[in-house]
Amino acid sequence: xxxxxxxxxxxxxxxxxxxxxxxxxxxxxxxxxxxxxxxxxxxxxxxxxxxxxxxxxxxxxxxxxxxxxxxxxxxxxxxxxxxxxxxxxxxxxxxxxxxxxxxxxxxxxxxxxxxxxxxxxxxxxxxxxxxxxxxxxxxxxxxxxxxxxxxxxxxxxxxxxxxxxxxxxxxxxxxxxxxxxxxxxxxxxxxxxxxxxxxxxxxxxxxxxxxxxxxxxxxxxxxxxxxxxxxxxxxxxxxxxxxxxxxxx
Amino acid sequence: xxxxxxxxxxxxxxxxxxxxxxxxxxxxxxxxxxxxxxxxxxxxxxxxxxxxxxxxxxxxxxxxxxxxxxxxxxxxxxxxxxxxxxxxxxxxxxxxxxxxxxxxxxxxxxxxxxxxxxxxxxxxxxxxxxxxxxxxxxxxxxxxxxxxxxxxxxxxxxxxxxxxxxxxxxxxxxxxxxxxxxxxxxxxxxxxxxxxxxxxxxxxxxxxxxxxxxxxxxxxxxxxxxxxxxxxxxxxxxxxxxxxxxxxxxxxxxxxxxxxxxxxxxxxxxxxxxxxxxxxxxxxxxxxxxxxxxxxxxxxxxxxxxxxxxxxxx
Numbered sequence: 274x275x276x277x278x279x280x281x282x283x284x285x286x287x288x289x290x291x292x293x294x295x296x297x298x299x300x301x302x303x304x305x306x307x308x309x310x311x312x313x314x315x316x317x318x319x320x321x322x323x324x325x326x327x328x329x330x331x332x333x334x335x336x337x338x339x340x341x342x343x344x345x346x347x348x349x350x351x352x353x354x355x356x357x358x359x360x361x362x363x364x365x366x367x368x369x370x371x372x373x374x375x376x377x378x379x380x381x382x383x384x385x386x387x388x389x390x391x392x393x394x395x396x397x398x399x400x401x402x403x404x405x406x407x408x409x410x411x412x413x414x415x416x417x418x419x420x421x422x423x424x425x426x427x428x429x430x431x432x433x434x435x436x437x438x439x440x441x442x443x444x445x446x447x448x449x450x451x452x453x454x455x456x457x458x459x460x461x462x463x464x465x466x467x468x469x470x471x472x473x474x475x476x477x478x479x480x481x482x483x484x485x486x487x488x489x490x491x492x493x494x495x496x497x498x499x500x501x502x503x504x505x506x507x508x509x510x511x512x513x514x515x516x517x518x519x520x521x522x
Numbered sequence: 523x524x525x526x527x528x529x530x531x532x533x534x535x536x537x538x539x540x541x542x543x544x545x546x547x548x549x550x551x552x553x554x555x556x557x558x559x560x561x562x563x564x565x566x567x568x569x570x571x572x573x574x575x576x577x578x579x580x581x582x583x584x585x586x587x588x589x590x591x592x593x594x595x596x597x598x599x600x601x602x603x604x605x606x607x608x609x610x611x612x613x614x615x616x617x618x619x620x621x622x623x624x625x626x627x628x629x630x631x632x633x634x635x636x637x638x639x640x641x642x643x644x645x646x647x648x649x650x651x652x653x654x655x656x657x658x659x660x661x662x663x664x665x666x667x668x669x670x671x672x673x674x675x676x677x678x679x680x681x682x683x684x685x686x687x688x689x690x691x692x693x694x695x696x697x698x699x700x701x702x703x704x705x706x707x708x709x710x711x712x713x714x715x716x717x718x719x720x721x722x723x724x725x726x727x728x729x730x731x732x733x734x735x736x737x738x739x740x741x742x743x744x745x746x747x748x749x750x751x752x753x754x755x756x757x758x759x760x761x762x763x764x765x766x767x768x769x770x771x772x773x774x775x776x777x778x779x780x781x782x783x784x785x786x787x788x789x790x791x792x793x794x795x796x797x798x799x800x801x802x803x804x805x806x807x808x809x810x811x812x813x814x815x816x817x818x819x820x821x822x823x824x825x826x827x828x829x830x831x832x833x834x835x836x
Contacts, residue, residue: 289785290650299654371626393786395649395656396766397634398618402592403626411697412592414619417760427701431760432615433714433769435705439591442697451750451767452760487631491644491657499792502813504804508826511798511814512834519796519813521718521775522742522834 274328274421274443276319277378278353279370279388279400280335281309282344286393296492299394308344311389313351314449317456318419319387320352327421330354332381336373338362342472349467350459356472361484363477369484371403376480378408383444385426390415390448401448411441415450523642525551525608526580528599529558530590530616531566538715539612539669541573541676546669548575548677549639550608555580556684559598559691561588567686574678577685584691589703590616593695596623601692603628603664613668613770614714621666630662637673651766651789671714672772672793706759708746713762716745718775721764721791722757723749725780725801725820732757734824735779741831747771747791749781765790780820783808800824 284290284299285307291300308316322328333348335341336359345356359373378386391398405412413419413428417436420427430437431450441447459467477484505511515522525547530537536558547554556570557580567581580602586594599609599620609624611617613635625632637655638646644659645667713719720739726732732752739746747769748762764771766789776794781787783799783806791797792811799812800820809815816823 284650286786290653292654299650366631367622368626368629368631391767393651393766396651397632399622399625399632399634402619402622403632405592406596406623406626411695412619412623413698414592415615430615432703433761435703435759435761437589437703438701440699440701445697450760452754487662488633488658488660491640491659493649493654493656496648496652496655496792499797499811501810502797502815504809504815504817506816508816508823509830509833511816511827512830514814515775515796515798516834519775521796522831 274385275330275381275383276322276328276332277374277381277383277386278315278319278331278333278348279374280312280316280333280344280348281392282306282335282337282341283309283392283394286310292493292495296494298490298493306340308347309389309392311391311449313456314451314453315387315389316348316351316353317454318449321454322421332357332383334359334374334377336361336365336370345472346467347459349470350464351457352463355470358472358474359477359480360474361477363484364486365484366486366488367397367399367403368487369482370400371407372482372484373477373480374400374404375407376482385443386446388446388448390450401446405446408446411445413439413441413445413447416447417450417452419447419453523551523607524553524555524605525610526602526606527554527556528595528609528611528617528620529556529566529570531558531560531563534565535569536566537612537616538676538712539614539671540570541679542671542674543610543612543669544573544575544677545674546636546639547608547610550642553577557582557598557602559587559595561585571684571686572680572682574681576682579684579686580689581686582689582691586694587691589700591695591698591700592619592623593698594692595620596627597692597695599624600627606664608665608667610667610669613670617668621668625666628664630664630666631660632666632668633658633660634668635670636667637670651786652792653785670770672770706761710739711743711745713745713747714769714771716773718742718744719747719771719773720744720777720779721747721749721781722752722779723781724751724755726752726757729757737828738824741828749784749787778808778812779824781808782806783811
């Protein structure tokens, strides 16, 4: 089985983001960048599957600016076999990303695409679903468990109200949720080894895809701030305030 | 302008978030339709037809609509899309699963999780776990949107008398099959619709100790939520999770107990009317957003709080 895994370079999850004063976006210069945490889980799942003998090759893909190659190297150091970088400085929206992955899934003739369920920057939660639609493949979103059988896969999905189990024919697209696994850290020898692994650079034109944004970002602003309230000493005082002042109980 | 809402059927009716989605749709379109796709959609269609602001209800019935598989429902949305300027669904795991697939098939963008409508083609949506708001303008002729339910008032569930129209189901997608589902059963109000939410974090220490929130929730007729840390630690099932990747809530009163207030948790509850925090760490970020805070041992404060509420009751 051949697996395609998507990795996105995003502002590190521990960074407190700042909105630019000209309202054009979020400050990204001199900010620590990392692999989207959900994508780390996708990479880890692919590696575990390969280690268990269930996969032959793991191809990691990132789309975007030149520095995405750092993110791809991280994925290679975790254990992916080779990388493809679709290079562009243009703004990429989910539909464009899905078109890129659809072209690569066909080119590489993969059996499975694993993506994070959402990126922690634009919180879209769309690319996997869009990709599955473009390919007319089954989709399994928000996965918390995967089990592979002959030509098919059983997935447990996290849904409002509980969980749901589906059986999907391969090839399929899966988006992974937080509790699927705990990603490994790359070891130093593996980081060194990753430098020698293949990293192919392609342009959107090479894939004949239209990446033009469909949504125009008019502005990005900071949300209204909540003010810290008051500290109370006792539970009785709290109940009194909630009843007589806030009037919520 | 015409809008179509894809409505999830639930317990013989429609999911409560559909009511909030109707309000968003009514702000955009003068004619609001609802489509119900189910194995047996009559009761849900009846419920949808009574919602104030809904003009027509379309019902597509087929055995393969029983479990709302995205492949089947996206195909139905695509089939209906030409008649509409807007297609909406709540931004819950139902809408998020289905609408992006439909958007790709229609070759249009999906505008996810809108929390405000600026104009007929311009919408506001949270990004970076709600730490920024993006205002985006769509140039697509059919606009697909998922709606953050807590940002819009619920339309009245009665008073309407929409026409109900049966429509043909689309063929079944062959590659995906429903196997089973496991729903957390609870007598409590639903988390996203509750007036009061009591939420616990890692400070509760264990599954057994987390259960101590039951008493407080009983006193207040509250829903119970949890931080990601509490879910990851196995104290409660995943559907309790409030936050960027869990549920978004905005109750009148949110009581955070033993929750430090990570950015991704705040993203799920910051719009609550009144926030209370109980935590032993006075530096915990949750206190920066809490209207009322108590610094102290939650295991000592919880029984005191219950006692004080009992007293108030009397």
